[in-house]
Amino acid sequence: MDGTTNYDINFFKPRTAFLKENVRIITIGITIWAVCVFGFHIFMKVIEKRTPEPGYLIYEQVYPKLTDGTATAEDKLNIARVYLGLIGKSIDLQKNDALKGAFTATVYDVLPSAEKEAFKAATLTKTNKGVTGVANVAKLLGIEDDIVLKGVVPFALVAMEGAVPPMTAPEIPAIMEKYLIHFQSFLTDTKLFGFPFHYFYSAIFLLTLFNLICLIYCYVIDGVMKKHGMESDNE
Structure with missing residues (x-):
C-alpha cells in the first residue's frame, strides 16, 4: 500500500495514492447524486408558474x-x-x-x-x-x-x-x-407510468440512481484496490 505504515485516514486530506483515488470516486458519485436531487428541485422552482x-x-x-x-x-x-x-x-x-x-x-x-x-x-x-x-x-x-x-x-x-x-x-x-x-410546471403536469413526473423522479428514479451509484462504486473500487495491490486477483 504505497510502502507506508501510516494508517491515519482523513477523507479531506488523503495521503496515499489509493485514498486520493478513492476520494475522487466518492466525490464524483456524491456530485452526480446532489446534482440530480437538488438540481432537479431547483429547476422545478425556476420554471414553476402560479396556477x-x-x-x-x-x-x-x-x-x-x-x-x-x-x-x-x-x-x-x-x-x-x-x-x-x-x-x-x-x-x-x-x-x-x-x-x-x-x-x-x-x-x-x-x-x-x-x-x-x-x-x-x-x-x-x-x-x-x-x-x-x-x-x-x-x-x-x-x-x-x-x-x-x-x-x-x-x-x-x-x-x-x-x-x-x-x-x-x-x-x-x-x-x-x-x-x-x-x-x-410541465414537470408536475406530465405523467410517466401513471405517476406525475416529479413524483416518479423523486420517489423511484432517485432511489434507483442511488443504488446504481453504490453498485458502480463497488465495481470501480474493486479495480482500484487491485491496481494498488490491496486485493488479490485470485478468487
Missing part, C-alpha cells in the same frame, strides 16, 4: 361584488360552494370562524325567506356530527349527489344567535391565496 384552482377564479370574480353589494344570487351560490370546498380541505379551516361565518351568511342570504328562521334554528342545534336539519342547504347549493361536500355542510356553519355574520372577512383573501393557488 390557480377553478375555485380561485370564481373567488376573483365574485368577491369584489360581495364587498360592494352587487353580487347576484348565482354569484353567492358559486362562492358558497368555494367556501364549502375550502372548509372541507383542512381541519384547520373547519375551526376558522371567519370562513365558516362567511359561508353561513352567504347561504342564509340566498335562502328563501320562509326557510331563513328554520336555518337559523338549525345552526344552533349542535351534535357530535356538527349541526342538524341542514339537508336543504345541500339542495340549495346543488350538491345533493356529492357525498363529500354534503358531509362537510354540518361542520361549515356557525351558530346564528344574533346578527348575521358578514359574507366577507379580512382573513379570507389570505386563505384563498394559501389553499387555492399552486405552483406548477
Whole structure:
C-alpha cells in the first residue's frame, strides 16, 4: 500500500495514492447524486408558474361584488360552494370562524325567506356530527349527489344567535391565496407510468440512481484496490 505504515485516514486530506483515488470516486458519485436531487428541485422552482384552482377564479370574480353589494344570487351560490370546498380541505379551516361565518351568511342570504328562521334554528342545534336539519342547504347549493361536500355542510356553519355574520372577512383573501393557488410546471403536469413526473423522479428514479451509484462504486473500487495491490486477483 504505497510502502507506508501510516494508517491515519482523513477523507479531506488523503495521503496515499489509493485514498486520493478513492476520494475522487466518492466525490464524483456524491456530485452526480446532489446534482440530480437538488438540481432537479431547483429547476422545478425556476420554471414553476402560479396556477390557480377553478375555485380561485370564481373567488376573483365574485368577491369584489360581495364587498360592494352587487353580487347576484348565482354569484353567492358559486362562492358558497368555494367556501364549502375550502372548509372541507383542512381541519384547520373547519375551526376558522371567519370562513365558516362567511359561508353561513352567504347561504342564509340566498335562502328563501320562509326557510331563513328554520336555518337559523338549525345552526344552533349542535351534535357530535356538527349541526342538524341542514339537508336543504345541500339542495340549495346543488350538491345533493356529492357525498363529500354534503358531509362537510354540518361542520361549515356557525351558530346564528344574533346578527348575521358578514359574507366577507379580512382573513379570507389570505386563505384563498394559501389553499387555492399552486405552483406548477410541465414537470408536475406530465405523467410517466401513471405517476406525475416529479413524483416518479423523486420517489423511484432517485432511489434507483442511488443504488446504481453504490453498485458502480463497488465495481470501480474493486479495480482500484487491485491496481494498488490491496486485493488479490485470485478468487
